[in-house]
Amino acid sequence: MKFEARPAIKSQVLADFVEDNTPPECMEENPSESERESWRLSVDGSSCNTGSGAGVLLVSPSGWTLEYALRFGFKAMNNEAEWEALIAGLTIAKHLEVRRIEVSSDSQLVVGLACGEYEPREDSMVKYLSHFQNLKPTFEVLSVTKIPRAENARADQLSKLATAGGEERNQTMMIHYLDRPTISEADVMDIDKPQEPNWMTPFICWLRDGILPEDPAEARKLLYRVNRFQLRGGILYKRSFSFPWLRCLAPQEADYALREFHEGVCGNHTGGRTLSHKLVRQGYYWPTLHQDAVDLVRRCDKCQRNANISRRPSQPLTSITAPWPFAQWGMDFVGPLPMAIGQRKFLIVAVDYFTKWVEAEPLATITEKNTESFVWKSVICRFGVPRIIVSDNGKQFDCQAFRDFCQEWRIEHRLASVAYPQSNGQAEVINREIISGLKKRLEDSKGR
Incomplete structure (x- = not known):
């Protein structure tokens, strides 16, 4: 017995060994053959x-x-459900990067x-067809064929499963939800769209x-005015005298x-001057702010139909000390108004003669106790004890209980002249403004 060193194994021998011992099933498929094969998509809708x-x-x-399985959060007809199923299937295939598909x-x-x-013919069908045409270029080959209902049994079962009640659903199947139709368009402002030159340019x-x-x-x-402007993060701001930028x-x-x-949601159809001041207080500016606000109020249909028509000749204003x-x-009462929550249909209003500040509270009934409670909570506790309270001759004001209340707090109670509401004109004006604002805001409710 003698020892001999093992000679070097040539690379060709290793290549031949790997080739001879590689199983046929592990060989890579021809990508051209796999790409030529088509996926199959079966869809069905249920309503x-x-x-x-x-x-x-x-x-x-x-x-x-x-x-x-896809469940809709909206009411859809059977044809609309069929379209939603087709679009959902094509969308899934698009995300899977499918190139050839048979539907x-x-x-x-x-x-x-x-x-x-x-x-x-219907608008909804036109929109669904347009959406389908937009998806079609994504696929190299897309064919849609009609098959009998019996051959589409599994897709039909999935659509029925999506519309079944909670006790009938298969808990092993995940059901997705669609809140709104695919063809519905959301209102989106294109912030990247270049704007035309304007006053800020x-x-x-x-x-x-x-x-x-x-x-x-x-x-x-421009050089004279630009000192009051500043550019921050691509947004132009203007310096204000008594407000922030x-x-x-x-x-x-x-x-x-x-x-x-x-x-809008917080708007109450105010006048032009008040509207422009409100925009400035909220931090907005453009050169024609005041005039644009006045023009908008003049064009507003609700403001014109519910505006007060003055039939008196113009007279100099009389100042109230x-x-x-x-x-x-x-102080005064407004109502009865349409019934609100808690059977409230009256409104007690108090206005300060100096600042024109208004305090109001809805009430279900007009009583002396409610009047005293309103004066205590909304006037005395918030602004201090007033010197004078002016009201009409209603029994809720002209009564012994309210007189005792005013005497206890050393408040001078003045009653307006009978059949002459102008003696408490400030409260009457505020009442008119409140009613006008309610009409404009609640016009579509028709008293509901």
Whole structure:
């Protein structure tokens, strides 16, 4: 026996060994053959009394299956449910980067519209077809065929499962929810859309790029005014005398802000001057703010139809002496109004003659006790003991209990002249403004 060193193994020998011993099933498939094979998509929609839903069955060329049940959070007709199922299936295939797909459905209308055999008549069908046409270029090959309902049983079962009640659902199947139709469009403002040149353009060009207008007069005027402006984060602001920095708005943004403050959620259809002051207090500015507010109020339909028509000749204003704030209050009742929560249909109002500050509270009944409670909570506890209270001759004011209350707090109670409400004119004006505001805000409710 003798020892011999093992010679070096050539690389070709290793390559031959790997080739001879590699199982055939581990060989890589030809990618061109796999790409030529098509996926199969079966869709179906369901609409019944319990709700609407869709079922999607997606099968890969290798046999891999994806089952998808979709429940709608809105009421949909059967044809709309069929379209939603088709669009949902194509969207899933798009995310899976499928290139070739064969779609089968048992809806003759959907297949006819998708293949171009039918023409849509309803607006919803037009929108669904347009959405389908937008998805179509994503696939290299897309075919839609009509099959009998019996051959589409699994997709039909998935659609029925999505619309079944809670006790009938299969807990092993995940059901997705669609809150609104696919064709519904959300109101979105395109903030990246370039805006046309406006009044802010010269200021931004100078503050950001150092470019002045070509006209010497305009350039001199800009240099004089630009000290009150500042550019922060690409947004132009203007310095105010008694408020923080005011954000400058473009014409489109200014129109939206005007309408929102005038007739939006917190708007009460105020006058032009009040509307412009409210916008400034909230931190907005553009050069024609006051005039735009006045023009908007003049064009407002509700403001014109509910405005007060003055039939008296103009006369000089008569000043009412009020020595200091919250010293003299005028009180009155408004109502009866439409019934509100808690059977409240009256409104007790108090207004300060000096500051014109208004305090109001809804009431179910008009009694002496409610009047005293309102004066105590809303006037005395908040602004101190007043010097004078002016009211009409109603029994809730002209009674022994309220007189004793005023005497206890050393409040002078003045009663207005009978059949002459102008003697408590400040309270009457506030009542008129409150009723006018309620009419404008609650006009569509029709008293409900």
